[in-house]
Amino acid sequence: MAAVDLSTHPGHLARRLQQAHYLLWNTMVSEEITSPQFAVLNTLVAEPGLDQRTVGERVGLDRSTIAEVISRLDRRGLLDKVRDPQDGRRSLLRPTEEGVRTHRRLTVRTARMNQVFLAPLSADERTVFFDLIQRVADAAEGLRHPAEPVAGRR
Amino acid sequence: MAAVDLSTHPGHLARRLQQAHYLLWNTMVSEEITSPQFAVLNTLVAEPGLDQRTVGERVGLDRSTIAEVISRLDRRGLLDKVRDPQDGRRSLLRPTEEGVRTHRRLTVRTARMNQVFLAPLSADERTVFFDLIQRVADAAEGLRHPAEPVAGRR
DNA sequence: GGAAAATACTCAGCGCACTGATTATTTCTG
DNA sequence: CAGAAATAATCAGTGCGCTGAGTATTTTCC
Numbered sequence: 001m002a003a004v005d006l007s008t009h010p011g012h013l014a015r016r017l018q019q020a021h022y023l024l025w026n027t028m029v030s031e032e033i034t035s036p037q038f039a040v041l042n043t044l045v046a047e048p049g050l051d052q053r054t055v056g057e058r059v060g061l062d063r064s065t066i067a068e069v070i071s072r073l074d075r076r077g078l079l080d081k082v083r084d085p086q087d088g089r090r091s092l093l094r095p096t097e098e099g100v101r102t103h104r105r106l107t108v109r110t111a112r113m114n115q116v117f118l119a120p121l122s123a124d125e126r127t128v129f130f131d132l133i134q135r136v137a138d139a140a141e142g143l144r145h146p147a148e149p150v151a152g153r154r
Numbered sequence: 155m156a157a158v159d160l161s162t163h164p165g166h167l168a169r170r171l172q173q174a175h176y177l178l179w180n181t182m183v184s185e186e187i188t189s190p191q192f193a194v195l196n197t198l199v200a201e202p203g204l205d206q207r208t209v210g211e212r213v214g215l216d217r218s219t220i221a222e223v224i225s226r227l228d229r230r231g232l233l234d235k236v237r238d239p240q241d242g243r244r245s246l247l248r249p250t251e252e253g254v255r256t257h258r259r260l261t262v263r264t265a266r267m268n269q270v271f272l273a274p275l276s277a278d279e280r281t282v283f284f285d286l287i288q289r290v291a292d293a294a295e296g297l298r299h300p301a302e303p304v305a306g307r308r
Numbered sequence: 309g310g311a312a313a314a315t316a317c318t319c320a321g322c323g324c325a326c327t328g329a330t331t332a333t334t335t336c337t338g
Numbered sequence: 339c340a341g342a343a344a345t346a347a348t349c350a351g352t353g354c355g356c357t358g359a360g361t362a363t364t365t366t367c368c
Contacts, residue, residue: 003200004261006213010271011175011189013287016214018172019325020294021165022354026326035165036354046157053316059160060170065355067318072353089316089363107158117164120293121286129286132279133167139274140174173355180356190324207346219325221348226323243333243346 010136021117028113029106032076036061036069038110041095041103044079048094051084055093060141078102164290175271182267183260186230190215190223192264195249195257198233202248205238209247214295232256 006012025035033041039059044050050058056066070093073079078099084090095103118126160166179189187195193213198204204212210220224247227233232253238244249257272280 002258002261003196004264006193006196007288008268008284009264010268010283010287011172011179012193012213013284013291014168014172014175015189015324016291016295017287018165018168019214020291021168022325024294024297025165034353035169039160039166042157042160051316059166060173061354062356063317064319064357068354087316087364091317104156107156110158110163114162114164116297117290117294120289125286128282129164129290130162130167132275132283132286133164133171134161135274136271136283137167137170137174140178140271141170143178143270169354176356188323205346215324216326217347218327218349222324241334241346245347 024113024117028116029109033078033102033106036065037073037078038103038106040066040069040073041078041099041106044093044095045100045103049092051090051092052081053090073099178267178271182270183263187232187256187260190219191227191232192257192260194220194223194227195232195253195260198247198249199254199257203246205244205246206235207244227253 021035029035029038036059040055040061043055043058047058052066052070053063055070056063059066061069070079070081070091074081077096079093079095081091081093084092118129121129175189183189183192190213194209194215197209197212201212206220206224207217209224210217213220215223224233224235224245228235231250233247233249235245235247238246272283275283
C-alpha cells in the first residue's frame with residue numbers, strides 16, 4: 001500500500017532505457033569498446049588535439065570518469081595522450097591510426113543498432129523522442145551549471 | 155571528418171538523461187538513498203515477502219546488481235532478509251518499520267523532483283515522453299528475453 | 309616578482325550494472 | 339531413490355559515474 005507506479009517516474013524509465021541500450025550495444029556493436037568510449041573517440045575524430053576536460057564536456061562526462069575512459073582507450077592504443085607544451089596542466093588527445101579505423105568500423109554497426117533500437121517508433125515519433133529527451137536533459141543539466149557567469153550577473 | 159552527431163544517438167541521449175536525473179535526485183531527494191534503492195523499497199512496500207530474484211525482475215536489475223542494492227538496504231536496516239523455510243535457495247525480503255517510513259518520506263520528495271525534472275514539457279508531451287521511452291525500452295528488453303517459452307514453441 | 313586564485317588532472321571511496329563461474333538447494337526423471 | 343537438470347544466490351572481475359581531497363601548473367593581481 002502507498003507504493004507508487006514507477007512507470008510514471010522519468011528516472012526509472014531513463015535507467016531502463018539506458019540498460020536496454022547497453023545490452024543491445026554489447027550484442028550488436030562491440031564487447032570491447034563501450035558506448036561512452038565510442039563517444040570520446042567520435043569527438044576526437046572530429047576535433048583532434050582537444051584536452052581531456054573539453055572532451056569530457058563534449059560527451060557529458062565529469063573529470064573523474066573521462067580520465068578513466070581515456071586511460072582505457074590509451075591502454076588499448078586507440079588514442080595518444082601528450083602533455084601540452086604550451087600549458088603543462090593539459091593533456092592533449094588525438095586518435096591513433098587504429099583509433100580512427102575502430103571508429104569507422106563501429107560507426108557502421110552503431111547505425112545498424114540504432115535502427116533496431118528505434119524500430120518500435122515511426123519516423124515522426126523518433127523526431128519527437130529525440131526532441132523531448134534532449135529538452136529534459138538540457139534543462140536538468142542547466143540546473144546543475146547555474147548559467148555561465150554572464151556580464152552583470154551575480 | 156566522418157564523425158557522427160551524437161544527438162541523434164538514442165543511447166547517448168539515454169545516458170545523458172539518466173545522469174541528469176541522478177544529479178537532480180542527489181540534490182532534491184536524498185544523498186543516502188539512491189533511485190534504484192527507492193525502487194526496490196517501493197516494490198517491497200507493495201509486495202512484502204518477495205524473493206530477491208523477483209524484486210530484481212520487477213525493478214529491472216540483474217541478479218548481481220540486485221544483490222548489492224539489497225545488501226546496502228539491509229546494512230542500513232531498511233529491510234529484513236530471511237531464508238525461505240519452504241525453499242532454502244530463496245531469500246525473502248520485507249521492509250522494516252524504518253524502511254516504510256523512509257519510503258513514505260522519499261515518495262513526497264520524489265514527486266517534487268519529478269515536477270522539476272519534467273518542467274520543460276507540457277502535460278501532453280509528458281504523456282508522449284513516457285509512452286515513447288517505455289515502448290523503446292520494452293522492445294529492447296524483449297530482444298533480450300527472447301520470449302517466454304510458450305507452449306508449442308522452440 | 310611573489311602570494312593568491314584559478315585551472316587541469318589524479319586519487320580514494322562509494323554505488324550501479326553486466327558477465328561468467330561457483331555453491332547450495334530443490335525438482336525432475338530414469 | 340539416485341543422478342541430472344534447474345533454480346537462487348554469491349563471488350570475482352570489468353566498466354561507468356559521482357564527490358571530495360590532493361597535486362601540479364598557470365594566471366591574476368597587489
